[in-house]
Amino acid sequence: MSVSALTSPEPPAAERSATLEFWSGVRDLAPLLFGVAPYGVVYGVLALASGIPRGTAMAMSSVVFAGASQFLLAQLFAGGALPLVMIAAVVLVNLRHALYSASFAPHVAHLPRRWKVALSYFLTDESYAVSMLRLEGGRPSRNRHWYLLGVGLTLWVGWQVATATGIVLGGQLPSSLPLDFALPLTFIAIVVPMIRSRAAVWAAVASAGVALACAGLPYKLGMMAASLAGIVAGSLAARRTR
Amino acid sequence: MTTFWLVLVACGALTFATRVSFVAAEGRYAAPAWFRKMLPFVPIATLTAIIVPGLALPGGAWDLSLRNGRLVAGFAAIVIAATTRNVLLTIALGFGVLWLAS
Numbered sequence: 001m002s003v004s005a006l007t008s009p010e011p012p013a014a015e016r017s018a019t020l021e022f023w024s025g026v027r028d029l030a031p032l033l034f035g036v037a038p039y040g041v042v043y044g045v046l047a048l049a050s051g052i053p054r055g056t057a058m059a060m061s062s063v064v065f066a067g068a069s070q071f072l073l074a075q076l077f078a079g080g081a082l083p084l085v086m087i088a089a090v091v092l093v094n095l096r097h098a099l100y101s102a103s104f105a106p107h108v109a110h111l112p113r114r115w116k117v118a119l120s121y122f123l124t125d126e127s128y129a130v131s132m133l134r135l136e137g138g139r140p141s142r143n144r145h146w147y148l149l150g151v152g153l154t155l156w157v158g159w160q161v162a163t164a165t166g167i168v169l170g171g172q173l174p175s176s177l178p179l180d181f182a183l184p185l186t187f188i189a190i191v192v193p194m195i196r197s198r199a200a201v202w203a204a205v206a207s208a209g210v211a212l213a214c215a216g217l218p219y220k221l222g223m224m225a226a227s228l229a230g231i232v233a234g235s236l237a238a239r240r241t242r
Numbered sequence: 243m244t245t246f247w248l249v250l251v252a253c254g255a256l257t258f259a260t261r262v263s264f265v266a267a268e269g270r271y272a273a274p275a276w277f278r279k280m281l282p283f284v285p286i287a288t289l290t291a292i293i294v295p296g297l298a299l300p301g302g303a304w305d306l307s308l309r310n311g312r313l314v315a316g317f318a319a320i321v322i323a324a325t326t327r328n329v330l331l332t333i334a335l336g337f338g339v340l341w342l343a344s
Contacts, residue, residue: 031329053243056250063254068292073253083249090253094260096288101264102273103281109268120262125292129285181312181340182333184296185319187289189332192323194286203283204290211294215304223291230287235280 018146025150028134032126033158035186036067038179040159043070044166045173050078054167061163065156066124067183068093070163072220093220096227100128107135111145119145122152129190203234311344 016024040061047057052074060070069090076086100123108116130151134144141147166173173179195204207230214222264273297316298306308314319336326332 031333034330035333052246056243056246060250063250064257065254066257069253069257073249077246083245086249087252087256091256091260094257096284097257097260098263099281099284099288101261102277103284105264105268108265116265117262120265121258123261125285125289129289132285178312178337178340178344181296181315181337184293184312184316185333185336186329187293188316188319188336189323189329191286191289191293192320192332193327200283200286203286207287207290208294211291212298212304215295215299222295223288226291226294227284227288230290231280231283234283234287235276238279238283 016141016143018143021141021143021146022150025130025134025147025152026154028147029127029130029151029154032130032186032189033154033162035182035189036126036155036158037162037165038182039067039186040162041166041169041173042179042182043067043074044163044168045170046071046166047074047163048167048170050074052077057167058164061160062156064090065121065159066090066094066097067159068220089220092224095224097123099231100125103132104128104135108145108148115145119148119152122149122156124152124155126186126190127152127155129194197238199234199238202237203230206230206233311340314343315340 043061044057047060047070048054052060057074060073064070064073072089072093073086076089081089101120104119104123108119111119127148131148134147134151191204195201207226209226210229211222211226214225216222217225293316297313298304298310300310300312306313315336318339319332322328322335323332
């Protein structure tokens with residue numbers, strides 16, 4: 001993703017214009033849309049199948065704007081879950097975003113409040129991963145926030161179009177299409193290139209092991225246990241090698 | 243449906259609150275050093291925790307055999323991602339292998 005940015009004959013990062021930064025963000029996120037789009041379509045189909053009206057299903061994509069939570073809400077709605085159960089489940093599933101917020105925060109601390117609000121709204125798995133590659137890859141720039149906006153906005157537009165497509169197509173898509181496989185594939189494309197140290201390997205291995213062991217737990221509690229195990233294992237391994 | 247709308251608005255507000263939490267607190271509150279040292283591992287650990295059930299539990303139950311097309315395609319995608327570091331290629335070939343394997 002960033003290889004072309006390093007090799008193309010562009011001005012030094014510190015002088016890059018807001019426009020250049022914005023389009024650079026758009027370009028870096030764009031390939032991920034090939035994975036995000038099928039997943040968004042599946043959400044639309046699932047939401048309709050769960051009995052959620054089209055308008056409400058569509059509004060959820062901008063009001064909540066979180067793939068995993070939207071799937072969960074649709075499933076819980078179909079199952080007739082209590083409102084408080086739905087809210088609690090979404091909060092649990094989204095707790096990882098607090099960790100994203102924590103590692104994102106120092107990079108946007110200097111920005112005006114409206115920028116912090118906008119960039120936080122766009123802080124999803126995909127936009128966070130792409131943004132951090134740029135933020136931690138050096139190349140400081142005065143207009144770097146425009147890059148982050150390009151990343152976030154591109155993902156947002158892609159998600160709206162994809163979920164709208166699913167809502168419009170609804171049951172016309174054959175259910176045998178494995179579109180939902182797009183999510184693990186997209187995350188593989190994001191995570192694997194990040195694993196560049198022994199500590200990172202430990203983080204992935206521990207997370208995978210606990211995810212398998214705790215797969216039966218409800219409300220994605222297994223996912224949270226696995227995330228925690230991976231984070232702890234990675235930082236312990238990092239401390240040992242120092 | 244009104245109740246569900248209230249649920250949606252609450253979920254949206256809480257999701258945003260989670261995402262803005264540390265961004266808004268930056269400068270007013272300093273997270274302890276041990277916490278900051280853990281942060282680099284957040285994306286790898288959380289995304290792996292989402293990937294693994296998608297590969298190993300296709301129907302909600304464990305299937306670690308070669309008959310599980312998603313597991314085979316997932317491993318192929320990991321190899322492709324590691325060697326090419328290309329997002330498009332990983333997603334496209336991953337779907338291709340799944341199609342062949344099932």
